[in-house]
Amino acid sequence: MTATQMEYSAVSRGFYKKIIVQNKTVSVINGKNTEPIESKIDDAKWKQIVAEFEKIDLESIKTLKAPTEKRFYDGAAIANLKITKNQQTYETLGFDNGTPPKEIEKLVNLLVSFTKE
Template sequence: MKKIMPVLLIIVAFCGCASSALKNQEKDVAIHYKAVTRGRSVEVTVNKDSVLASDSRAGLKASTAINKQDWEKILQLLNKVKLEGMQGLEAPSSKRMYDGALSAALEVTVKDKAYRSNGFDHGNPPAEIAPLVAGLLNLAGIKE
């Protein structure tokens, strides 16, 4: 038991530090979602201070301040994403290849480092980033 306690303590401390890594850098975090096709474009950019949203079909172009609760929720969703692995995520569908869906991508910038996903269909992101994408679109008031 004496040997297990220090190991458990180290694991708990490590997990606590890892989950709060983005929290400590939140002023340097920006998330950008963009989806385009010939007839429509959707963009959402979220950072600690604001939400910028545009949807060409709905005629939406807005910039609003983000409240603390919404920012915390976005950070929680972002903490569940493995940023280094975003580029290797495979899209679950390929309707964007024949204009059946908007071609979308997600980019997360932390300090000076950008993490980008591969392209995927708007409305059908890879499962690993789906909650974050849904949270961004919901926050911006954009329907899929």
């Protein structure tokens, strides 16, 4: 997993959040033009992230269907998960922040949990 980077972003007119996870480190950006807050990920949480990551079929994430469509009328920020592994990038279509497709839900929730600590 050392050559893998996961990036979760959620954006709307008044909301901006980006979470980048790589090499047991997380960077959280809350708001445009703000400095990232970087911290180490403890071993237990890292193992959870790796376990959930390994369940994902990277080739299929670009076709995952969002379970809700609140982002179409400003009811939710547009969220996206981008994974870069071995210089290959895999990216989801937009989905509602807080309601990811079920195939990536556990991984997204682990990433988002860094903004709640």
